[in-house]
Amino acid sequence: MADKTFKLEIVTPTKVVFRGDVVSFTAPGVMGSFQVLHNHAPMLAEIGIGTAKLRDANGTEIVYATSGGFVDVLKNQVIMLAETIEISDEIDIPRAESSGERARQQLADKLSESDREEINAALNRASNRIRIAEKR
Amino acid sequence: MATLREIKQRISGIKSTQKITKAMKMVAAAKLRRAQDAVVAARPYAKKMKELFNRLTGFTDISTHPLLTIRPVNNVAVIIITADRGLCGGFNSNLIRSAVYHIQTIYGDMNAAGKVKLFCVGKKGSDFFQKNDYKIANRYLGIFQDLHFDHARSVINDVVKGFLSGEYDKVEIVYNEFKSLIQQRVIIDQILPITPVVNQSSSATDISHLTSHISSINYIYERSIEAIISSLVPKHLNFRLWHALLESNAAEQGARMSAMDNATTNASELIRSLQLHYNKARQASITKELLEIVSGAEALKNA
Numbered sequence: 070m071a072d073k074t075f076k077l078e079i080v081t082p083t084k085v086v087f088r089g090d091v092v093s094f095t096a097p098g099v100m101g102s103f104q105v106l107h108n109h110a111p112m113l114a115e116i117g118i119g120t121a122k123l124r125d126a127n128g129t130e131i132v133y134a135t136s137g138g139f140v141d142v143l144k145n146q147v148i149m150l151a152e153t154i155e156i157s158d159e160i161d162i163p164r165a166e167s168s169g170e171r172a173r174q175q176l177a178d179k180l181s182e183s184d185r186e187e188i189n190a191a192l193n194r195a196s197n198r199i200r201i202a203e204k205r
Numbered sequence: 206m207a208t209l210r211e212i213k214q215r216i217s218g219i220k221s222t223q224k225i226t227k228a229m230k231m232v233a234a235a236k237l238r239r240a241q242d243a244v245v246a247a248r249p250y251a252k253k254m255k256e257l258f259n260r261l262t263g264f265t266d267i268s269t270h271p272l273l274t275i276r277p278v279n280n281v282a283v284i285i286i287t288a289d290r291g292l293c294g295g296f297n298s299n300l301i302r303s304a305v306y307h308i309q310t311i312y313g314d315m316n317a318a319g320k321v322k323l324f325c326v327g328k329k330g331s332d333f334f335q336k337n338d339y340k341i342a343n344r345y346l347g348i349f350q351d352l353h354f355d356h357a358r359s360v361i362n363d364v365v366k367g368f369l370s371g372e373y374d375k376v377e378i379v380y381n382e383f384k385s386l387i388q389q390r391v392i393i394d395q396i397l398p399i400t401p402v403v404n405q406s407s408s409a410t411d412i413s414h415l416t417s418h419i420s421s422i423n424y425i426y427e428r429s430i431e432a433i434i435s436s437l438v439p440k441h442l443n444f445r446l447w448h449a450l451l452e453s454n455a456a457e458q459g460a461r462m463s464a465m466d467n468a469t470t471n472a473s474e475l476i477r478s479l480q481l482h483y484n485k486a487r488q489a490s491i492t493k494e495l496l497e498i499v500s501g502a503e504a505l506k507n508a
Contacts, residue, residue: 078249080250082354082357082447083243083246084246085246085249099428100427100428111424112424112425112426113257113424113426113427114426114427114428115427115428115433115436138440141257148253150254183366187362
């Protein structure tokens with residue numbers, strides 16, 4: 070394939086999730102989803118809850134569910150820092166469902182503003198996981 | 206003198222204890238390997254996180270960020286990381302001793318006035334400080350059985366909430382660092398307000414160099430630098446605590462492993478000396494019996 074590749078690394082506090090050459094990388098930026106290709110301009114982006122996708126040199130596509138982090142692009146070296154990221158095949162649906170349910174119940178109670186924000190985020194994370202898992 | 210049976214019982218008692226210590230040592234060794242792997246696995250993230258943090262804080266004024274604002278210190282919180290279980294040599298007691306000394310010498314007055322609050326991770330420390338009437342803000346028990354990043358997150362969440370609401374003006378952390386199998390080092394560190402890493406001795410020039418290099422490149426920032434920093438800072442904190450938990454876990458398993466190794470060796474030593482006693486006692490009783498028989502026969506002959 071004539072496609073040009075760049076180096077991508079996806080790291081979390083517990084392990085290196087992916088390291089290798091890819092053709093394209095799509096991440097859910099907080100200001101909208103974006104795609105990185107070969108020779109992308111230097112960029113530092115914050116990403117939110119959503120789907121991250123990469124296509125490696127063989128054309129295989131890997132889909133991840135992520136809950137936020139940062140993407141740093143510099144000279145065809147891309148590093149994604151994420152606190153949690155899961156390959157779509159490895160999403161634990163029952164766990165996501167139960168945490169979503171828990172969040173919903175907690176939202177029914179009266180809460181302070183900051184707690185509400187936190188639980189909303191948890192709910193978003195859970196539904197994001199379920200949404201991605203259902204597509205596989 | 207102990208009878209033969211008593212000695213035999215003691216030997217078998219020590220033997221079974223030795224079996225237990227041996228097994229514990231093996232378990233600790235396996236856990237230690239896993240703990241060390243986790244520390245290594247966290248390194249790439251640590252490196253990148255540090256780099257990003259230094260880069261961003263290098264060319265923006267961040268002292269106005271609420272988590273970096275230095276306030277007059279009236280109230281202090283201390284996060285104390287111990288193990289959930291004992292039988293690991295001086296691991297817990299050394300840490301507790303250092304923590305108590307630190308609190309008494311630096312925050313003695315505040316502590317007397319009840320202005321030092323503790324976040325205890327691990328059962329041992331939490332039990333000790335509760336028994337000794339320290340003010341405990343929260344306890345996190347049993348997290349080392351299945352260490353998960355969410356644990357670090359939830360502790361930091363509580364701490365940050367208290368810091369932002371003004372409940373305490375400074376947060377410190379006390380934990381054991383894994384130095385080697387037989388050595389742990391107690392680390393006492395300030396985690397809030399965050400002190401910019403930039404002013405760290407020799408690296409300062411490197412960083413300003415790097416910063417000027419980076420700022421000369423036309424970087425695109427998706428969201429303003431300030432916004433990125435404010436979401437980076439809590440993640441930076443989460444990671445610092447996570448790192449402390451990993452270190453402490455590795456140190457605990459290392460300490461337990463060497464403590465159990467010592468115990469096993471001691472047990473062998475004890476068994477050896479008891480076995481000697483046992484053999485001597487047995488020989489003595491045989492000699493005594495022989496003497497009795499001989500002197501009995503002698504007496505009969507004379508009669």
